[in-house]
Amino acid sequence: MLDVAEPRAVDGRAPDVFRRGKWIPMRTYRDGDQVDFAIVGTGAGGGTLACKLAEAGFSVVAFDAGPFWRPLEDFVSDESWQSGLYWTDNRITGGADPVELGSNNSGRGVGGSTVHYTMIALRWRPEWFKAKSKLGYGRDWPIGFDELEPYYEEAEEALKISGPLRYPWGKRRKRYPYRAHPVNAPGLVMARGCERIGIKWSPIPLATLSAPRGMAHPCVYRGFCAYGCSTNAKQSVLVTFIPRAIAAGAEVRDLAMVGKVDIGNHGRATGLTYHRNGEWRHQKARHVVVSGYAIETPRLLLNSACSQFPDGLANENGLVGTHVMIHSGPGVWATMDEQVRQYKAPPCMAVTEHWNYDDSDSKDFHGGYAFMSQGPLPVGWAQAMSVQRGLWGMALRQEMTRYNHVVGLRIVGETEPQRHNRVEVADEKDQYGLRIPRMTFSYSENDRRLMKHSIGSMRSVLEAAGGKEIWVDDDTSHLMGGCRMGDDPGDSVVNKDGRSWSIPNLWVCDGSLFPTSGGVNPSLTIQALACRMGDRIAEMGQRGEL
Amino acid sequence: MTDFRTPYPTYDVLDKWDTPSWNDQTRAAIGQRLREVPQRRFLSEEQWSLLQAIVDRLMPQPDREEPVPIVPWIDALLHHNHTPGYRYADMPPMREAWVNGLKAIGAEARNRHGALFEQLSADDQDELLRDVEHNRVESRYWGDLPAGGFFRHHLLKEVVGIYYSHPHAWSEIGYGGPASPRGYARLGPDERDPWEAEELDFEDADA
DSSP: OOOOOOOOTTTOOOOOOESSSSEEEOOOTTSSSEEEEEEEOTTHHHHHHHHHHHHOOEEEEEEEEOOOOOOOHHSOOOOOGGGSSSOOOOOEEEEEEEEOOGTTTOSSSGGGGTSSSBBBBOOOOOOGGIIIIIISSSSOSSOHHHHHHHHHHHHHHTTEEOSSSOOHHHHHHOOOOOOOOOOOOOHHHHHHHHHOOOOOOOEESSSSSSSSTBBOOOOOSSGGGGGGSSSSOOOOOGGGGGHHHHHHTTTTOOOOOOEEEEEEETEHHHHEEETTEEEEEEEEEEEEEEEEEHHHHHHHHHHHHSSSSOOOOTTTTTTTSSOOEEOOOOOEEOSSSOOTTSSSOOOOOOEEEESOOSSTTTOSSSOEEEEEEEEOOHHHHHIIIIOOOOOOHHHHHHTTTTGEEEEEEEEEOOOOOTTSSSEEEEEEEEEEEEEEEEEEEEHHHHHHHHHHHHHHHHHHHHHTTOOOEEEOOOOOOEEEEESBOOTTTTTTTOOOBBBBSOOOEEEEEEEGSSSSOOOOOHHHHHHHHHHHHHHHHHHHHHOOOO | OOOOOOOOOOOOOGGTTTTTOHHHHHHHHHHHHHHHHOOOOOSOOOHHHHHHHHHHSSOTTTTTTOOOOOHHHHHHHHHTTOOSEEETTTTHHHHHHHHHHHHHHHHHHHHHHHSOOOOOHHHHHHHHHHHHHHTOOOHHHTSSSSHHHIIIIIIIIIHHHHHHHHHHHHHHTOOHHHHHOOEEEEEESOOOOSSSSOOOOOOHHOO
């Protein structure tokens, strides 16, 4: 299994992700140096923010519990081997609809889960930022689309998103930096079905290169995107914002598990307690940013409970860890006469956001969903066929020989923020002696109506495309919420800049900020929020407001 | 059903070993999988024998002189305690689930047939496993362990995952396999690169 035992980013250098066996110089700080920002996590939130803050001139150390990968040398073309990319420390998952964790929605390593995400780079529907006042459900975000729009553009430029000339939904936008990729067979089957039932579809804007960029080649359509890109075409945080952050003077500390945010006598954060090379250490910092995603961020705030904050940090109102959301993800599958060979190219290449932008009475639920063509590899596909469809024995082996004729669609479905869907810490301890997280999740009635509606939509598309032997599976994706941002200190964990209401030098920057979940993949919005936070913090620094 | 037929009888993904579809690290990792099948370290001989009989029903390979090894990799998983990173709130820790689940399946066999699971006919074994899958079991043997949860989330998921991680399994379903640095040029429906599996009709395949 993919594994790296020793930290690589040490002695003033870090791996050069673009050149085999080479290094880039990296500024390093001592534990006793009071750095401007200590950031916990280097994924879509933390990695992006580390770059922005370093480029703004702040001293930054970014911690990641996992390794500093060398994609060109480390990443194997194999589903099983690459399972080292996931967060597999112990967690408990419960509730009426317990969420599959691990490979489904986590990352471990520099770059976080962007190292194995499917690169879908979609903007939020503008109205979702004011869902309550404009659409009549959910909550309003403390910021609006107009405020975030320039940062969507910044993130799309930084990732050289390959997208269509005109994306059919949302506010009119300028051209994507790179041209769209050719759509693979599963995407073309979906397109055919959409056109036959009269709804729009689009090639998906993707964070993988359609033309060369620096030392990275364009995508070769090898299809292992969800298991790490070994050619660097994927514009993960590991190969985009992290090299920029290091070039701007940030230190990235790999295989460094943060166990606690340290709090001083005055009730402010003083730094981090972290575990690296077999020992616990303390990094001093003027500010701490927690960017561990919707489970580890609340967990760290709760595990940092101390005499001044006995219920955990930023948790005076008891909201830390609450209102965690996922994306529901029922899928519909069919067998086609033609060969589809879904293992080729990025797994998701065609999308329809028709039901994200439909406000008519034809929907019997609040919120929206998008669905995309899919491309599972054999292990994932066989496990779905067996665990979900109940096939095993020779029946499974024989059915698997039709793998090349299968096509599937899956939604990214909005779920409601519910207080009882939450992350807590259990009494059980992990290998570091830290209390492990327990996630509890149950769908709401609205969530269930949305899923049912979406299954009907996907079925009609596949039937129109000529699909036979249609069956439905059940899955989920993404995590959001848990430390939501807001305008009211009584009703949120942090403000619109991600700054804690009660500890002014403690910040959150990741998907846990989301007050609602929307119906598209969250990474681009997380990165836009991080870009905005970087600019806001720099402005506050200039005004002496830090 | 006991016969197995593949529409890809002429395809062997390992033929690509020395082509641009396989890089050094992939050859090393898959080579290890093919050559270094682990020895028994966690399971007892009795548990191993029972699990082998179960695996022979979940993923039968009567067509192979040397079946794809599955039990050794489950033993290795348990030895290293490589969990998937979570456990359901109603399930015990992974190792405990396997030990108790195997014990309970053995007890179900003795209770129903007065024999070891390994000694039952294939039909009786399948019926017993179907009952475990659907929670039609004697609760005294299972205690707090949900039978269907153990069957699906541990037993079946691992057995199937290990089988379809093997190049022989990739070949029989016509999967392209490793593809770095060379990926694919032809992406559309009914399009095939020369280094991909050629699909034959079963009639052709039989000829």
